[in-house]
Amino acid sequence: YTQLTGRQPLPPRWALGNFASRFGYRSKEEVEKTIQKFETDKIPVDAIILDLYWFGKTIKGTMGNLDWDKETFPEPEKMMADLKAKGVKTVLITEPFILTTSLKWQETVDKKALATFKNGTPAVWDFYFGNTGIVDVFKPEGKEWFWAIYKRLINQGMGGIWGDLGEPEVFPSKVMTAAGKADEVHNIYGHRWAQLIAEGYQNDFPTQRPFILMRAGYSGSQRFGMIPWSGDVNRTWGGLQSQMEIALQMGMQGLGYMHSDLGGFAGDYFDNELYLRWLQYGVFNPIFRPHAQDDVASEVARKDIVTKAKAKKSVELRYQLLPYNYTLAYENSTTGLPLxxxxxxxxxxxxxxxxxxxxxxxxxxxxxxxxxxxxxxxxxxxxxxxxxxxxxxxxxxxxxxxxxxxxxxxxxxxxxxRANTVLPMTAVVQNTTLYQNNALNFIAYVDGNGVSERTFYFDDGTTPNANTAAQNHELLRANWMADDKKIVLTFSQNETTSVPNVSEKKGTITLYNVAIKPKKITQNGLAIPFQWEAKTKKLTFLYHHNQSKTSLTIVR
CATH class of the missing domain: 2.60.40.1180 (Golgi alpha-mannosidase II)
Structure with a gap:
């Protein structure tokens, strides 16, 4: 199916980290204090997401400003640069609705960027946020105007884009776009919105991987890098219960990054057990992004001491699994397999x-x-x-x-x-800018005799289409062979590709369910030290892979 409708490009590696997100941060001070809290508590975080207060102090009446409220966010370029220096990306919410009360209303009218009524005048209607028009993403003027907004924000330092309400949330039948009536194009609006952003990046920022968070798309939206989530789900056990099926269904429809607001979004239901269970599930989700209304804190760093300590373990496991998870992203981008x-x-x-x-x-x-x-x-x-x-x-x-x-x-x-397979893990880092491709720890569970082969993917985490250029990525193949006499674990370049020799890798290998102490362990024929615990049946030893092939043999 994805061969037909398009494969998802690799997201930036930081997208697999932890997010600070809520509705919403009202000032520069709130943003900086929140990230400081993560740093003080040594809780990993890679991005902070700013909801609609970045362009206005009120929920109603300001949508469509699409520019910083300088009273609450003075010097936004410096704020985002300071965050970036700490390894934290800034993601900004944007919507396609331009209110008649917004700072951009007259500009969009003058530039003919809006959808219209049949008589050609800008279409307007009332909805929750105010009296509004909508950007016509189907016509050149609309796309050009909207992309100019994004280009300016990216140049200021914005690291990712959140596109909200793109169903569109309210789109009356009488509205006309360049591609047809509202009812005819309703379901592809979000798809075309993501497309204009993806193409804008390709043209103006070809060295950046986009992060495009959207809740509305169409068949094939994955090829534009869309990362969807399940909307404003209730902060209840019922809200959590539906999330697995939603994500699995969407993965089979090509959208492999479907995820949810971890902890739940809507309501004031307070339940730390629910929050922790949702985050524990989120570790094994495409995106790990706690998000909620202000009633209950969404960020791990804002929880009480006991809950924070427990939630921190989930965040840390998420980061330990980064080399495994990044390989899943690679598999998705090359085969379409969901994560x-x-x-x-x-x-x-x-x-x-x-x-x-x-x-x-x-x-x-x-x-x-x-x-x-x-x-x-x-x-x-x-x-x-x-x-x-x-x-x-x-x-x-x-x-x-x-x-x-x-x-x-x-x-x-x-x-x-799974038994008799090798899994890569890594040390916990404060954010993915500190992650090292060469610092890998491997684990495996020994189960009698068995054979397996796994290939793990590595690149710099930022270069677009790195997986298509041999010099920009590496593939590490791990072969496992266990029989009655020995276990042989071999690391090598994947010879089925044109990728150059794998770079240095070193760390710890831990094997579980090793019932009998090995007679010896060798690396490329030379004996190396090891530790074996009879009670736990755990075997650990160091490895160092710095050539085209490394063979580790555990003699039983």
Whole structure:
């Protein structure tokens, strides 16, 4: 399907990090104090999202200003530059609605940027935010005017774009666009909006990967880099319960980055258990973005001490998984495979799995069971028959092809790893600008004899289309072979591509379920030290890959 409608370009690597986001930050001081709070508490964060207060002090009457309110945000260029120096990107909300009371109204009229009535006059109507017109993204004048706004903001230092209300939220039937009546083009408005932004970046900022957060699109919107979310979901258990199915469905429709406002958006329901469960699910989501109305703090750094400490562990795990998650983004960009995958991807012939959404695969090798009800102490999980699976936290083994009751703790959701496969992890960093491609730790769960091969993707995280140019990326192949006598783990350049030799990699390898102490471990034939714990059956050793091929042999 994505071969037909288009593949999603790689997002910037920082998009896989943690966001600070709420409705909304009302001043430069609020923005800077929020990021300072993350830094003080050593909670990783890569971006802050500014809702509509950046262009006006009131919710109503200011939409369409699309320029900084200098009283509350003086020197916005300096603010964004200071944030960028800390490794934090600034994402700004924009809407296609231009109120008749906004600073840009007359300009859009003069430049013929707006949709019209049949008689050619700018179309106006009332909705929640005020009396409004809408940018006609189907005609050159509308696209040119809108892109000029974005170009100015990007040049000021904006790192990402949030396009809101692009359904469009209110689009009366009598409105006319260059492509037809409102009812005829309603469903492709958001699609064309994303297109004009994507094409603008390609033309004017060809060295930047866009971040385009939008809640409305169409078939093929993924090819413009659209990152959708599920809208203003209720901050309730019911709000959480629907999110897995929404994301899985959208992933199969090409939009692999569907996600939700972690913690829930709407309402004043206060429940730290719900918040933590939502964030624990969010770790294994395409985008990790807590967001909410002001009634209850959305940011991890704004929580009470106990909740913050627990939520911080979810954020840290998100960053530890960055090399694995970035490889999922690469797979999506080259094959169309969603990052979140239904269980029937493992067992296509098993019809009973075709309606299962409460358990899913995160990439190929994680099996995830979110907890979506309060007070849960155990739950049932089906383990795909294609492998045996190990609990990521307790290291308990579960046999594939069977259901099992698993214990549930408040610290994490049930998370399982495919046996006999190698997974890359990394150290926690304050933000992704500090992430190093060469600092990799690997884990694997040993389960008798087995063979597997995995390829991991690396680049600089910013260059557009890096995966299509051999000199701009690298592919590390990890081959696993276990028999009665030994386990051999080999790292090498992926010889099926023209990618140059892999750069240096070093770190720790941890193998679980190693029942007997190895006789020895060698790297390229030379013995190396290791640690083995009889009680936990855990084996650890250091590796250093700095040539075209590295072979590690564990002699049983």
């Amino acid at each position: 979140m995958r239904p269980l029937f991807f493992e067992e296509p012939q098993n019809e009973s799995l075709q309606t299962v959404a409460d358990t899913y695969l995160w990439g190929n090798d994680f099996l995830i069971k979110p907890i979506v009800n309060p007070g849960v102490t155990q739950t049932e999980v089906y383990f795909p028959k294609t492998a045996n699976w190990f609990d990521f936290y307790t290291h308990k083994k579960y046999t594939g092809g069977k259901k099992a009751r698993v214990k549930v703790t408040e610290a994490y959701i049930p998370t399982f790893v």
